[in-house]
Amino acid sequence: MAENYYYAASRINALENELITDSIVSRMLDASSAEEAFKYLNETGYKDYLSEVTDVRNFEEIIEKGMVDTYRIVDESTKNPLFTRFLRVKNDYINLKILLKSSFLGEEKDEFLSQYGTVSTAKVKAAVNNNEYNELSSFMQEGVTKAVQEFEITKNPQDIDVCLDKAMYQEMLSLAEAMKDKAVLDSVKAEIDLVNIRMFVRIKRIGGDYNFFKNMFIEGGKIELYYFTRYFGEPIRNFADYIQLTSYGTALSNGLREYSETNSITEFEKVCENYLLNLAKEGKKDTFGSGPILGYLKAKENESKVIRIIMVGKINQIPSSVIRGRLRDLYV
Numbered sequence: 197m198a199e200n201y202y203y204a205a206s207r208i209n210a211l212e213n214e215l216i217t218d219s220i221v222s223r224m225l226d227a228s229s230a231e232e233a234f235k236y237l238n239e240t241g242y243k244d245y246l247s248e249v250t251d252v253r254n255f256e257e258i259i260e261k262g263m264v265d266t267y268r269i270v271d272e273s274t275k276n277p278l279f280t281r282f283l284r285v286k287n288d289y290i291n292l293k294i295l296l297k298s299s300f301l302g303e304e305k306d307e308f309l310s311q312y313g314t315v316s317t318a319k320v321k322a323a324v325n326n327n328e329y330n331e332l333s334s335f336m337q338e339g340v341t342k343a344v345q346e347f348e349i350t351k352n353p354q355d356i357d358v359c360l361d362k363a364m365y366q367e368m369l370s371l372a373e374a375m376k377d378k379a380v381l382d383s384v385k386a387e388i389d390l391v392n393i394r395m396f397v398r399i400k401r402i403g404g405d406y407n408f409f410k411n412m413f414i415e416g417g418k419i420e421l422y423y424f425t426r427y428f429g430e431p432i433r434n435f436a437d438y439i440q441l442t443s444y445g446t447a448l449s450n451g452l453r454e455y456s457e458t459n460s461i462t463e464f465e466k467v468c469e470n471y472l473l474n475l476a477k478e479g480k481k482d483t484f485g486s487g488p489i490l491g492y493l494k495a496k497e498n499e500s501k502v503i504r505i506i507m508v509g510k511i512n513q514i515p516s517s518v519i520r521g522r523l524r525d526l527y528v
Contacts, residue, residue, distance in 0.1 A: 208269075226516065242261075246258065288315050339360045343355065382475075388417035396428070396435070400428070
């Protein structure tokens with residue numbers, strides 16, 4: 197039986213009032229400089245961190261502080277170790293990818309390490325440096341073993357991502373099943389399907405063969421490999437017709453049809469991200485369950501991307517119209 201998260205959901209509901217809004221986004225876009233755009237964040241939940249950043253080019257600092265506080269609040273409110281691990285474990289895999297690639301390629305990339313994982317970055321780094329992974333989860337150990345084996349054969353860093361992504365989603369599925377939480381399980385299955393659909397589109401776009409896609413395919417979603425196999429040799433519009441019959445319906449199928457006409461992979465990526473955000477919004481209706489918490493965390497992740505796109509654009513003096521075209525939808 198799933199947990200009752202009424203207290204956590206109530207606390208999250210109050211915090212939603214501090215999320216970035218369309219109005220703030222518009223004013224940031226219309227700002228004459230990066231400095232002016234940055235100041236509008238004083239009207240959001242980032243207001244407490246602004247005074248700590250003296251150079252707007254260091255805007256990532258406030259995003260990081262905001263996410264650290266978000267995870268802390270969720271942990272304190274839910275008091276469920278399995279849920280905490282489910283929400284944070286992606287960051288462990290991000291760190292493993294970065295550190296393995298750094299080790300193989302001889303490039304130091306510590307500045308990109310995530311501080312939000314279930315395992316400290318120091319411990320993950322020590323594991324990679326010493327080639328000892330006993331303190332990591334069995335899923336991580338298996339993922340690393342396969343990643344190392346594949347890389348030694350192909351010397352392709354992409355194989356590290358593939359192996360660790362597969363391990364990550366298997367661990368997330370395992371955690372969701374252990375929690376017996378439908379909202380959590382549905383969210384990870386949707387993520388897996390969206391990853392597979394985007395990979396399907398990208399590989400067809402570059403003329404890749406089916407075996408390449410099959411190697412990249414992640415098990416555990418609602419859409420089985422059979423359907424990707426069936427439509428791999430057909431036009432994207434035919435695959436879109438099939439997707440319309442699934443739980444992903446019109447939103448995703450229309451995105452695929454539009455892609456088949458425009459060939460804009462960027463726009464299709466936005467459709468996929470917006471679908472996941474809208475799915476998260478649906479969770480707000482679940483007063484006692486995990487839906488509002490999953491939704492809020494997705495909102496904060498999306499908010500981080502929006503701020504990053506705007507600030508990078510403003511710092512590099514990119515026209516507002518161009519920046520706007522790169523933005524995703526908002527949660528509020």
